[in-house]
Amino acid sequence: MMGIEVLNRKDFVSATQIKWCRGCGDFNVLKTMQAVLAKTGRTRENSVFISGIGCSSRFPYYLNTYGFHTIHGRAPAIATGVKAVNPDLDVWVITGDGDALSIGGNHFIHAIRRNQDIKILLFNNAVYGLTKGQFSPTSSQGAVSKSSPLGSPDRALRPLALAASADATFIARTSDNDPVHMAMVLEAAANHQGTAVVEILQNCVIFNDQVHEPYNGPKSRDEHLLYLKHDKPLLFGKDQSNALVSDGFGFKVAKANDACCLVHRPTEESAAYAFALASLSYPEFPVPVGIFRQIHRPTFDHVLTEQQSVAVQKNGPGDLKALLQKNSYQRLI
Template sequence: MLNRKDYISDQEVKWCQGCGDFNVLKTMQSVLAKMGKTKHNTVFVSGIGCSSRFPYYMDTYGFHTIHGRAPTIATGIKSVNPELDVWVVTGDGDALSIGGNHFIHAIRRNQDIKILLFNNEIYGLTKGQYSPTSSQGCVSKSTPEGSIDYPLRPLTIAAAANASFIARTSDNDPKHMAAIFEAAANHKGCAVIEILQNCVIFNDKVHEPYNGPKQRKENLLYLEDKQPMFYGTDMALKLSGLTPEVTHSSDKSVLVHEVNTSNTSLAYMLANLSYPQCPVPVGVFHQTQRETYDQLLDKQQSKEKLKKSQLMRLLEQNSYVL
């Protein structure tokens, strides 16, 4: 039986002191050990960015690829050997800028890979430029007067691409993060997990207003299947037509969460909530089972093999000697 230490590589971890990535790394190592995963059957694939050093620090197989292309490499690995557990580690800049198309198509294909998207709303490795998820007004090295862009919300993209598993967690909540990682690992299909991650150097405490230890109780909405969407001391969410609204927990029209729905509409709505007008949802937004890319590929290849064998039998039956 393996333990967390068995997944620690001999490489020196080169992240800044206080970086949220440390918690993600330790949690992943613990989850794999707890689930009884084997090192020779596990692969981590990354692109470019601080988070992309992840494969070096896992004593498993791994690929450190090129900017934005980690889902492409992961797709190839899984197609060739469907028995492998394949994880993609990426950041908001890596996945949502140059890697945007690859991110979307990996999700819509529903290949059985797990995507960990570290969202610190900044480019860390290249020293603090604003990223696709940076908030309006973000002052960075590339936006000294404040960003005028509207931020991208990663999980709305996952929902629009019809992801079969959508979730969000925080780097400062290892217990919750472990539960989400385990759920994703058990899911058959493409899992997208946004991790609210802190860059202590270039965007410190960006998520602190809602996920800080003293703030999370009032500002995070912990999603539970079949349960009312209560949060804070006495708050909840309801729908007014198609628009989510904040209400009190005593309201009889409080929205009830449904994980296993036929579509991703609810997940899209939750992913599109804006703080501080609404709470920040964490947990599993959506999960459904449908055929994966790997299963469909196997079916197609099996049909081709059957056609070839039928053709050979036909040729043999009609062969003759001159």
């Protein structure tokens, strides 16, 4: 009896030439994703990567798996169909802040609320990179770009707060410049049963360089990132001297002490806690990274399978040809 083939990262590398700008954060995400696929025992024939439009959406070409480069904002809808007809597939959605949150906002929300077993990786560089530097739904108010020379008039959308409001069962954030942390988050997402939403703070070296540098750069991350760890206090700062404490329906910053420290529990059933974390604004607050929420709930695929089983038990397996002929006859009379 032949053993199961054990794959490594290179087995998931495609022969397609990678066409991203030199220094783009997407390279790190791609390499980390390939390693996670191997580590979690995924197979090439059972993995599907579906993308919309944007620089990140070239992702499926660079993976030696199945893939589908679809249309702007509709990747979650395509992924829903793929997973619904073949629940055994590992289905990933690759999207950007413009693709997912502007034209694709509706599909993004409904994919999440269904809790289908798909993984959504949202690359957030707060700019439209592929179309050459216009402000995006996550650009900060006042951001100067080619389409906002006097500053963006819009308030930025917070992707993970939106995911929490849609009751996502898995919510996480990581950075393209921290592959170890990113691997931990992607591995947890891969093993989650249900919709996993992962925001990746990603750098566009051409049109929005160092947009996340004030808080996730090598010299600033120790001070301004809040690393979320299960059952650990919400502490941050180089010496862990600052803490998030409860303040009504939100948080405030205080000096750390055992009496006031909140403990991070991503398994909290209510999405309110994850929403509050995802709504924190820098520089008043640190930027949380890690797993915000991770709960279990029946998936969309499980519900569909149960409904189909009930229908077959009640009405039999059915005959599509006979049904179509019956409907055609009824229309004639």
